[in-house]
Amino acid sequence: MAPNSRIFLTRHAQAEHNVDLDYSIPDAPLTPLGKKQAASLSPQLEKYHDKIDLVVSSPLQRTLQTTKLGWASAVGRLGIKNVICLPEAQECNDFPCDTGSPKEALEANPELAGFDFSRLKPEWTSKKGFWAPESKTERARWVRQFLRERPEKNIVLVAHGDILRSITGNKEGESTYMWKNAEVREFVFDPKSVETEDCFLVQEENVAAAGGYAPSSSEADLVWGNNGKL
Numbered sequence: 001m002a003p004n005s006r007i008f009l010t011r012h013a014q015a016e017h018n019v020d021l022d023y024s025i026p027d028a029p030l031t032p033l034g035k036k037q038a039a040s041l042s043p044q045l046e047k048y049h050d051k052i053d054l055v056v057s058s059p060l061q062r063t064l065q066t067t068k069l070g071w072a073s074a075v076g077r078l079g080i081k082n083v084i085c086l087p088e089a090q091e092c093n094d095f096p097c098d099t100g101s102p103k104e105a106l107e108a109n110p111e112l113a114g115f116d117f118s119r120l121k122p123e124w125t126s127k128k129g130f131w132a133p134e135s136k137t138e139r140a141r142w143v144r145q146f147l148r149e150r151p152e153k154n155i156v157l158v159a160h161g162d163i164l165r166s167i168t169g170n171k172e173g174e175s176t177y178m179w180k181n182a183e184v185r186e187f188v189f190d191p192k193s194v195e196t197e198d199c200f201l202v203q204e205e206n207v208a209a210a211g212g213y214a215p216s217s218s219e220a221d222l223v224w225g226n227n228g229k230l
Contacts, residue, residue, distance in 0.1 A: 002153040007187045007201060008048065009168065010070065010158040011179040013037035015062040017097035018181070018214040028097040029061040037182040037211040038069035044208035045184065049073035053152035055082075058089040058159045059120055060100050064112050067158045070182060070210070074156065080114035087124040088143050091160035092136040094127035098160070101125070137174070140166035144199045148189060170200050181211025 014034035017025050030038065042049075052074040057067040067083060068075060075083060091098035103120040106112055124131065130139060144167060147155055159167070161179045168175045168187065184207040190200040 002053075002151055004153065005148075005150075005189060006154050006204070007147055007189075008052070008154070008156045008184055008207065009164055009187055009201075010066065010156060010184045011161055011164060011181065012058075012060075012062040012066040012158065013041070013070070013182040014211055014214050015097070017095075023093075023095035023097045026096045027061050027099060027101045030065045034062070034181065034211070035065065035069060038066045039072075041066075041070035041182045041184070041208055041210040042072045044210065045071065046073075048154075048207070049077070051154050052078070052156055053154050054078070054084070054150060055156045056084040056086050056089065056147075056158070058091070058100075058163070059085040059087055059106065059115075059117065059124075060090055060098070060160070061106075061109070061112070063089075063158045063160065064106075064115060066182060067156075068112075070184075071156055071158070081116050083115060085115055085117055085119055086143070086146070086157075087120055087131075088139055088146065089157060089159045089163060090124070090131075092133050092139075092162040092166065094133055099125055099127060136163065136166045137169070139163070140169065140174075141198060143167055144189075144201065145197070148194065148199045168201055168203070171198070180209045181214050183209040183211070 014031050015028040016031055017023055017028035057063050090100055103117045106117050165175045186204040186207050187201040190202045193200045
């Protein structure tokens with residue numbers, strides 16, 4: 001781990017399943033508004049683009065699209081082929097909208113040309129075992145450990161509301177924060193736990209947000225409601 005590593009966690013922009021809570025849409029892509037949100041995020045991140053050392057993305061369509069548009073300058077400078085498409089950062093639930101596409105389908109999508117999908121094995125879309133919804137805490141811990149072991153200092157991770165709540169959880173459980181569309185928040189590793197298996201994160205600041213609150217496919221949204229408030 002690089003000294004003083006900073007993790008820029010990013011939620012994808014508005015996707016098709018966010019609009020009418022239609023979770024039956026396979027690997028839900030961004031809406032036209034979502035693409036505008038992601039593109040408008042990029043200028044808000046202007047002072048960060050040149051400092052980013054590594055970009056990591058969930059390999060679902062909406063996160064890859066957000067990565068390409070929202071972190072465009074950093075991706076352009078580092079090279080899209082060097083973006084790590086990390087299947088462990090996929091969304092938690094087993095709805096069609098949260099299930100990724102096979103590697104071959106992603107490689108055939110011209111909008112995603114250039115991304116390296118070599119990490120994607122057939123089982124990454126199975127939603128079973130390590131990939132199952134009930135394994136989200138284990139998988140979130142794996143992602144934190146992965147980020148901790150990277151040598152880069154400033155790392156972007158583009159992911160989803162539910163897995164981000166697990167990634168940013170602590171010993172009390174997952175976070176209840178309701179992420180906005182195309183929102184970026186900066187975290188560092190908690191010095192009290194960084195050397196442990198949990199290696200929790202603590203927030204430094206809110207960096208940017210290009211969209212309003214839109215539900216993910218989590219039951220937490222049904223409990224917390226609009227704007228993440230009871």
